[in-house]
Amino acid sequence: MAARSAILNVMTKAAEKAGRALVRDFGEVEQLQVSRKGPADFVSAADRKSENIIREELSKARPSFGFLLEEGGSVAGSDPSHRWIVDPLDGTTNFLHGLPHWAITIALEKEGEIVAGVVYEPVHDEMFWTEKGAGAFLNHTRLRVSARRNLPDALIATGIPFKGHGDHAAYLPQLQAVMGEVAGIRRLGAAALDLAYVAAGRFDGFFETNLKPWDVAAGLLMVTEAGGFATEIGGGKVPQSGASVLAANSHLHLPLGTLLRNAGKKKAAG
Template identity: 70%
Template sequence: MATRSALINVMVRAAEKAARGLVRDFGEVEHLQVSRKGPADFVSAADLKAERTLREELQKGRPEFGFLMEESGASKGSDAEARWIVDPLDGTTNFLHGLPHWAISIAAERNGEIVAGVIYAPIGDQLFWAEKGAGAFVNHTRLRVSERRRLEDCVLATGIPFKGRGDHAGFLKEQEAVMKEVAGIRRFGAASLDLAYTAAGRFDAYWERGLAPWDCAAGVLMVTEAGGFVGEIEGGRNPVFTGNVLATNSHLQVPVARLLKSAKG
C-alpha cells in the first residue's frame, strides 16, 4: 500500500472536507435547472464556499504557504518560496449541468517547481495524488501511463474552445489533423481529470491551450510521476505557466507534437 507523506495528507484532508460541501450542493443542481434564475449563481456560491474551506484547511496544515487560487487570486505567505495552487471546482460547467465529471485540484509549489499534487473526483471517490520523486497513485494503486505506440490505437483527450474563449479556427485545424490518425478524441470538460486520466493510462495523450495554472499544476506532476512526458505544445518545458499543455505517454510526444504542428500548415 502506498504511504502518503505529511504534505499529501494535508492536501487530501482539505480536498475531502471541501468535497463534502460540493457533493451536497451538486445534489441540488438538478432542482435548480428549472428555476427562473437558473443555477449559475448557486454554482458560483458553491465554488467560493469550497475555496474558503480549502484555504482554511491548507492554512492549518502549512500556515507559511502562500496561495494562487482561481477565485481569489494570489497572496503571499511568510515563506516566499512556497504556495498552494488551487482550483476548488474544475469542471464548473459539468457541475452546472448535473454532469458528475468534476474535481478539486491542489498543487504544492516550492521554488517555482510543483512538488506535490492532489486531484479529487468526489463522485466515484477517485483520489489521484503524486509527489515529486515518489510516483503517482489513484487511491492506493500506482499509476502508469499507457504503453501504446501506434496512433491508430490511441485515444486522445483535449479541451474545445467555447463562446468567447480560444482560437476556434485553429482548434478545428488541430482536431482535423489529429482525428484522421487516431482511434478517438474525447472532450470531458475538466483539465485536471484529463491529465489524471493520462497518468492512469486511460488516455494516451492530452493537449489543450489557454489553461490557467490551477487547471493543470497538479495534473502535470501526475503525468510526469506516472512515467509520461509533459511539455508545451510548441516544445517549451513550462506548460503550467504558459497554459499550452501537451501530455503523452513516453512514446507519443514526437508524433502527437508533429500532428499538431502540421495543423498550422
Template identity: 60%
Template sequence: MARRSPLINVMVSAVMKASRSLRRDFGEVEQLQVSRKGPADFVSMADKRAEDTLFEELQRVRPDFGFLMEERGEVKGKRDDVRFIIDPLDGTTNFLHGLPHFAMTVAVEERGEITAGVIYAPLTDELFWAEKGQGAYLNDSRLRVSGRKRMDEALLSTGIPFKGREGHDEFKAELAEFMPSVAGIRRFGAATLDLAYVAAGRYDGFWESNLQPWDIAAGILMVKEAGGYVTDLNGGTDMLKTGDIIAANDQLHMPMQRVIKRARRGLK
C-alpha cells in the same frame, strides 16, 4: 500500501472536507445560486464554498505558504518560495448541468516546480495523488501511463475553446489533423481529470491551449510521476505560464507534437 507524506495527508484532508459540501450541492444543482462573471464562465456558490474550505484548512496547517486560487487569485504567504495552487471545482459547466464529471485539485509549487499534487473526483471517490520522486497513485494503486506506441491505436483527450475564448481556428485545424490518424478523441470538460486519466493509462494523450495554472499544475506532476512526458506545444517546459500542454507517454508525445505543429503551420 502507498505511504503518503505529511504534506500529501494535509492536502487530502482539506480536499475531503471541502468535497462534502460539493457533493451536497451537486445533489441540489437546480437550486444553486449562480453568478456570471464572463462568457461561458459561471461561478457557483458551491465553487466558492469549496474554495473557502480549502483555503481555511490549508492555511491553518501551513500558515507560511502562499496561495494561487481560481476565485481569490494570489494570496502572499510568509514564504515567497512555496505556494498552494487550487481549483475547488474543475468542470463547473458539467456541475451546473448535472453532469457527474468534475474534480477538485490542490498542488504545491516550490521555487517554480510542482512537487506535490492531489486531484479528487468526489462522486466516484477517486483520489489521484503524486509527489515528486515518489510516484503517482490512484487511491493506493501505483499509476503508469499507457504503453501504446501507435497513433492509430491511441485514444486522446482535449478541450474545446468555448464562446469568448481564443483558439477556435487553431483547434479546428488540430482536430482535422488528428481525427484521421487516431482511434478516438474525447472532450469531457475537466482538464484536471484528463491529465489524471493520462497518468492512469485511460487516455493515451492529452492536449489543450489557454489553460490556467490551477487546471494543470497537479496533473503535470501526476503524468510525469506515472512515467509520461509533459511539455507545452513547442516542447518547452513553461506550461504554467503559457497554458498550453501536451501530455502522453514517450512513444506518442512527439507524434502528437508534430501533428499540432503541422496543423498550425497550415493556418499561416
C-alpha cells in the same frame, strides 16, 4: 500500499472535506434547473465555499504558505518559497448541468517548482495524488501511463474552445489533423481530470491551450511521475502557465506533437 507524506495528507484531507460539501451541493443542482439564473449563482456560491474550505484547511496546517486561487487570486504568505495552487471546482460547466465529471485540484509549489499535487473526483471517490520523485497514485494503486505505441490505437483527450475563450480558427485544423489519425477523441470538460487520466493510462494523450496554472499544476506532475511526458505543444518546457499543454506517453508524445505543429503551420501558411 504507498504511504502519503505529511504534506500530501494535508492536501488530501482538504480536498476530501471540500469534496463532501460539493457533493451535497451537486445533489441540489438538478432541483434548480427550472430557473435560468438560479443554477449559475448557486454553482458560483458552491465554488467559493469549496475554495474557503480548502484555504482554511491548508492555512491551519501550513499558516506561512501563500496561495494562487482560481477565485481569490494571488495571496502572499510569510514563507515566499511555498505556495498552494488551487482550483476548488474544475469542470464548473459539467457541475452546473448535473454532469458527474468534475474535480478539486490542489498543487504545492516550492521555489517555483511543483512538488506535490492532488486531483480529487468526489462523485466516484477517486483521489489521484503525486509527489515529486515518489510516483503517482490513484487511491492506493500506483499509476503508469499507457503503453500504446501507435496513434491509430490511441484515445486522445482535448479541450475545445467555446464562446469567448480560445482561438477557434487555430484549434480546428489541429482537431482535424488528430481526428484523422487516432482511435478516438474525447472532450470531457475538466482539464485536471484529463491529465490525471493520462497518468492512469485511461487516455493516451491530451492537448489543450488557454488553460490556467490551477488547471494543470497537479496534473502535469502526475503525468511525469507516472512515466509520461508533458510539454507545451511546441515541444518546449513544461507549461506551468497552462497556455499550451501536450501530455502523452513516451511513444505518442512526439508523433502527436508533430501532428499538432504541422496543423498549426498549415493554418499559418493558409
